[in-house]
Amino acid sequence: MTDKAFLETVNKKISENKTEMLTSLSKLISIPSVAVETEGAAPFGEEVDRAYRLMLEMGEESGFSTFDADGYGGHIDYDGTEDGVVGIVGHLDVVPAGDGWDCDPYGGQISDGYVYGRGTTDDKGPVIASFYAMKALKQCGFEPAKTVRLILGLDEETNWHGMKYYLERTPDLPDAGFTPDGDFPVIRAEKGILIFDIVAKLPKSRGKGLELSSASGGTAANAVPDFARAVVNDTTGGKYDLIRETADSCRSAYGWDISCKGVGRGLEVSVRGKASHGAHPEEGVNAVSILMDLLGRLNFLNDGVTDFLAFYNDRIGYDLSGERMGCAIADEDSGKLVFNVGKMEIDKGSAKLTVNIRYPISASGEQVYEGIMKVLDEYGYGIVKFREQLPINIDADAELVSTLMNIYRAHTGDTESRPLVIGGGTYARAMDNIVAFGARFPNEPEVGHQRNEKISIDNMIRLAQIYAEAVYELAKAED
Numbered sequence: 001m002t003d004k005a006f007l008e009t010v011n012k013k014i015s016e017n018k019t020e021m022l023t024s025l026s027k028l029i030s031i032p033s034v035a036v037e038t039e040g041a042a043p044f045g046e047e048v049d050r051a052y053r054l055m056l057e058m059g060e061e062s063g064f065s066t067f068d069a070d071g072y073g074g075h076i077d078y079d080g081t082e083d084g085v086v087g088i089v090g091h092l093d094v095v096p097a098g099d100g101w102d103c104d105p106y107g108g109q110i111s112d113g114y115v116y117g118r119g120t121t122d123d124k125g126p127v128i129a130s131f132y133a134m135k136a137l138k139q140c141g142f143e144p145a146k147t148v149r150l151i152l153g154l155d156e157e158t159n160w161h162g163m164k165y166y167l168e169r170t171p172d173l174p175d176a177g178f179t180p181d182g183d184f185p186v187i188r189a190e191k192g193i194l195i196f197d198i199v200a201k202l203p204k205s206r207g208k209g210l211e212l213s214s215a216s217g218g219t220a221a222n223a224v225p226d227f228a229r230a231v232v233n234d235t236t237g238g239k240y241d242l243i244r245e246t247a248d249s250c251r252s253a254y255g256w257d258i259s260c261k262g263v264g265r266g267l268e269v270s271v272r273g274k275a276s277h278g279a280h281p282e283e284g285v286n287a288v289s290i291l292m293d294l295l296g297r298l299n300f301l302n303d304g305v306t307d308f309l310a311f312y313n314d315r316i317g318y319d320l321s322g323e324r325m326g327c328a329i330a331d332e333d334s335g336k337l338v339f340n341v342g343k344m345e346i347d348k349g350s351a352k353l354t355v356n357i358r359y360p361i362s363a364s365g366e367q368v369y370e371g372i373m374k375v376l377d378e379y380g381y382g383i384v385k386f387r388e389q390l391p392i393n394i395d396a397d398a399e400l401v402s403t404l405m406n407i408y409r410a411h412t413g414d415t416e417s418r419p420l421v422i423g424g425g426t427y428a429r430a431m432d433n434i435v436a437f438g439a440r441f442p443n444e445p446e447v448g449h450q451r452n453e454k455i456s457i458d459n460m461i462r463l464a465q466i467y468a469e470a471v472y473e474l475a476k477a478e479d
Contacts, residue, residue: 006140007469013136014464021460022115025128026108028054028092029117035093035155035162043071044093044154044162051092051124055131055152062135073166076150078134078475084146086474087174088134088467089427089434090127090181091156094119096219098226098275101451113457120455122448123156126180126439129460133468144475149174153427156181157220159387163430173431176400176474180467181426182436185408186401188419190429190436191334191358193389194365195221198353200311200381202304205348208235209301213266217288218343221356222425223449224284225342226275228291233266235301240267246297256290269294275450278356279423281320281340283446288344289318308351311379316341322357326371331360334391334421337368358423361391389425394435403473404437411466417442437470439463 001009014021033051035044042049049071056066059076068074097105097118109116115125130150137144151174154162167173205211210232217228234240240260247258247269257272271291276284289312296309315324322328322339330336343354359368365388376383394401396419409415428434439459440446447453 003472006142007472010136010140010142010468010472011465013139014132014468015461017132017136018457018461021128021132021464022110022457024058025115025120025125025460026110028124028128029108029115029119030106032097032106033093033119034096035158037155037159037161041071048093048154052152052154055092055127058131059150063138064134067170069166069169072162073154074152075170076131076134076152078138078144078148080144080147080475082145082477085172085174086144086146086148086471087151087177087431087434088130088149088471089151089153089177089179089430090130091123091153091427092127093154093157094122094124095157095223095449098219098451100226100272103452105451105453114454115457115460116452116454118453120453121439122453123181125455125460126463127152129439129463130180130467133464133471136464137468137471142472144471145477146175146475148471148475156427157222160430163427167430174434176433178404178435178437178470179427180437180439180463182422182424182438183420183440184412184438184442185414185417186404186419187422187426187428187436188396188398188401189334189361189393189421190391190425191338191361191421191423192363192365192391193387193425194355194357194359194368195387196355197384197386198355198376198381199384200304200308200351200379202302202308202349202351205302207301210234210298211301211348212295212305212346213348215291215295215346216344217291218341218354220449221342221354222278223342224273224276224278224281224340225287225344226273226284226451227271228273228287228344229268229270230291230295231263231266231268232298238265243267243269243298247294250294256294258294277424277446277449278340278342279338279358279425280446281338286318286341288341289316292344293317305346307379308346311381312353315375326375327357327368329360329363329367331362333362334360336360337363338423359391361393361421389429392429400433400435404435404470407466407469407473411462411469412441414442438466
């Protein structure tokens with residue numbers, strides 16, 4: 001049987017497995033696998049562990065072998081006849097759902113040609129598509145020369161501690177492969193990523209006047225906050241007409257979604273924005289930035305609060321390039337630096353901003369921090385560094401990139417798209433000769449990390465078919 005005829009048989013088998021594939025995805029979506037670091041047998045929490053064990057069980061039931069690195073991560077192997085490993089690197093953890101969904105974010109609802117829920121596109125849907133690609137190949141009698149390994153990451157959205165632990169204990173690393181956690185056609189390079197906090201101490205308020213009791217917004221560093229709130233108190237008597245008037249004025253002038261309501265003796269001010277992935281903040285509306293803009297128009301008793309609000313609005317505000325923070329860097333291949341405030345917390349004694357930066361592939365984290373610290377030193381604020389992921393850059397003509405590009409073109413007919421450089425961060429950074437290959441097709445909206453995340457049933461089938469051919473080409477015996 002020719003390669004083409006065999007792959008047509010595999011594609012037919014994937015279509016036959018559609019109902020089973022969608023049921024498996026729905027079941028996986030129903031597990032709210034937000035990673036939280038704990039101690040014991042489930043190092044990222046019971047829900048992440050449940051999703052992980054479900055995948056291992058599916059692998060064993062389908063006749064694959066499995067490996068578990070003490071609950072920190074593992075893999076499902078389609079054993080080959082020769083040396084070498086082809087890696088498919090996915091993850092089962094998700095960002096928090098947030099609110100404002102039109103359906104249960106963990107319901108796994110299947111309707112109107114879509115599967116709905118947190119993780120459908122990032123990254124449970126693509127993981128399930130990859131698994132059913134492997135399963136269809138096995139059912140059709142494919143004997144891979146290289147072992148095909150579906151690697152299951154468990155804390156990709158947070159700290160990558162699990163992947164590090166797994167890689168230190170896995171028997172051998174992939175020679176090549178892909179992660180189904182990005183964009184088509186192929187992502188050949190990824191910007192560097194920094195995550196850090198900007199921190200400030202606030203002096204105690206003295207006298208009477210308007211106080212900022214608390215403010216908060218955002219759920220993850222790598223997402224644009226779609227909600228933020230503040231509670232203010234007027235110690236002179238609780239008259240909040242001026243605040244309501246300011247909110248009304250901003251609502252009329254800018255179309256901001258602002259609401260005010262009494263909370264005890266205080267006033268709660270809430271703002272709704274639009275969520276998006278932290279790599280693409282221009283596609284969202286940052287609710288934290290709107291709230292800080294609004295609060296900056298008020299006169300607070302505490303000079304430290306006033307100064308911090310002024311710092312935010314003068315140096316950050318709605319600027320996504322880091323120019324006002326002294327870190328505007330760009331290059332020809334990867335474009336401008338991206339600056340996103342993912343979370344904010346203010347109480348009566350301190351203020352904290354969690355920042356997610358994507359810097360160009362020709363730059364360094366040290367270069368970024370150097371510029372930022374010059375600005376923060378002016379205000380007496382500090383930085384707490386959490387994580388840096390170095391850029392990756394694979395040549396567009398590399399064999400792996402060319403192979404995957406040809407597969408993508410054969411399935412889509414798209415001959416115009418070229419290998420990409422992105423601001424997103426994937427597990428391609430975790431090991432050599434891995435690139436992101438899908439799962440979002442060109443011109444499709446980015447719904448990962450947003451409310452009402454969904455994936456079409458047609459795309460699930462198409463993904464499984466594309467990934468099946470990729471596995472076949474990378475793992476088959478050489479002629």
